[in-house]
Amino acid sequence: MIKTPGVWGQSIILPRIRYVYDRLPFASYRAKQYAANEAKKIRSLVQTRDPIFTVVYDCDTLGISYGSLLNMLAIARYVISNGGSVKFVIVDTESLDDVDERSPSYVRYMIEDFVKISMTLLDDKSSDVRIVSPASLSEIIQSQDSTNTLFYEFMSARRPFFRDCFNVFNNLMATAPRAIQNRTLFTFSDFEEYFPTSFTSKQYVAWHCRYDLRGTDYGRQTTKDEFLYSYNYLRRRFPNHDIIIISDRLGCQHYSSLASILQIDDILFSKEYSFDFLGDAALIMNSDFFYWFRGGGVSQLGLVSRIPFEMLGPLMNEAMWNKRCLTSWQGDSQRFVVLKKHQFVYDRSLDIDKIGSDYL
16 A cells, blocks of 8 residues: 655645556556455454444545445445444544535534444444544544444555445345345335325336536536436336426435426435435335436435336446446346446437337
């Protein structure tokens, strides 16, 4: 591991080294090899008597991301499913106030939401979830056993390790007995208490659409043509189902306006019923089918579960388990199709019908 302390090392040198490293040949192979080595260590530790693990989610290092949080929680759930206990520590931050333009209190809301989500998804008898200040992190590092602290070297140097979490979890689950897998994977029962009581549809499809307020990541948003094609595809495949779009408040507003422009009047929107992430998660996990097209981190809900889904999007940090499956537990009712991040965004000469027949 390369250790380069100091501001210059963390903010300039290491990102450049990582940029070059990521573009070397066999990137996927190297990622899977690293994940296999980390998974081997964790397997060895959970076989000890009453193992206690410390998992640190450092908001300054990992950012404010539901996807990263869910991947960390998945590993923590694996430890608990194998009889271990977890101290799940969320390190607060005051340096991300400009992460979103909607409200100066957005970061504070997200961190509090992270605590709520973590307490919901981890068994309270086998876990302790707490939030600490950045100043307290050094004390935690010094007081913890490095062997039982996940990603200790990255965490202690405050370097990002979210890239590897999903691949490590994928490897862990590959050799886990099905009973362990079932206890680890997300299910509707994990979110049932947050299911919106005002939502009464009995048969429905959940469709995640991401919307970026800042307009800096169009490659993960749904264009007008893609929206129309996806709607027609879902309507043909599920003629007797309701369709509900899962997004945040601004996303629901944006795609509701787009639906009106396209004269589509039979789509529901999650923010008519749910007011937070856990409510949206409950809607997804209780659906008959989850559809995701180049969206956000909410995809991890489907991936780390057995619910039927179809996902089309780029691989960010994940490595395919094999040529057909993204996950080692992927079932016949689950399908992931790899796309380039900007595959349909800039080349408007492409025929959307031909795109659809190739990929849907």
